[in-house]
Amino acid sequence: MNGTKNLARDGKLRIFDDQTCSPSLVGGLRQQSIYLSTTNILLSLTAFLGNSVILVALHKESCLHPPSKLLYRCLATTDLLVGLVCQPLHATYWMSVSYEHWNLCRFAYDTFSVSAYALCSVSLLTMTAISVDRLLALLLGLRYRELVTLKSTYILVATFWVLSCFTALSYPLDHRIATWYGILFISSCLAISLVSYTKIFRTLIHHQAQVQDHVQQQPNQPNALNMAQYRKAVYSAVWVQLALVVCYVPFSIVETVIALSKTYSSHLVINWGLAIALIYYNSTLNPFIYYWRIREVRRAVKKTIRRALYF
Secondary structure (H helix, E strand, O other): OHHHOEEEOOOOOOOHHHHOOOHHHHOOOHHHHHHHHHHHHHHHHHHHHHHHHHHHHHHHOOOOOHHHHHHHHHHHHHHHHHHHHHHHHHHHHHHHHHOOOHHHHHHHHHHHHHHHHHHHHHHHHHHHHHHHHHHHHHHHHHHHHHHOOHHHHHHHHHHHHHHHHHHHHOOOOOHHHHHHHHHHHHHHHHHHHHHHHHHHHHHHHHHHHHHHHHOOOOOOHHHHHHHHHHHHHHHHHHHHHHHHHHHHHHHHHHHHHHHHOOEEEHHHHHHHHHHHHHHHHHHHHHHHHHHHHOHHHHHHHHHHHHHHHHO
């Protein structure tokens, strides 16, 4: 019954966000709301703890190139704030739906929507910047460290935060602007990252062919070592990017369906909630990817945990 309940638009354009605290649409989702609330609470704890450890480890790690480390610190910070702010608010939203506290429901929904848009926007921009950063490191060669400085990266990160917060604040004014912005924004960021990594791997394949042709005539061990380190950095970034794609694409699809739908059902609400939970799961998943793929981070995390346990 709940799964087939539809809400039609009657002359006026009723957007999905206006109905997220409507008893006629979500009033019968008590059990599902409890499950989603519990899921968000658990993911909140894991995201906060995991990214706290990663931030401490990155602060102590000195082997990573400072601009690259700053981008990863920015990404870990947004993931930590997702666990600290967005997920508790989202859990509050679902609990208010379960217990039919509609005023609290509206407050929690508006608050987590603004904060989630801001933080997810920063995450996407940062991941896109990481892909471009890896491409510049390949194309610029020795000039990379001269042109890509820590100061310029700080300015870039600050721009990400200002732009994301400004965009998020437009959400209460007109949800449609934020919805379509989210669709286009996610698509653009993923497209830029795809182009960057495609260019990187094509260049790496070409470089590998050249190395195989000349390795016996002119062995260049330092260059081979640098290229090996670069490959590891690229593969680490690709894994983080793939995790982001897997976690964000379902939400983009659901948002597109919502934007094009003329009727809303409780099934759509549940799918929307699951898609957001999957985005939040990305904040829990990233610390494990850093630990798995980045040797310097793994070493720093082990030292941090040892000190926490024995001192």
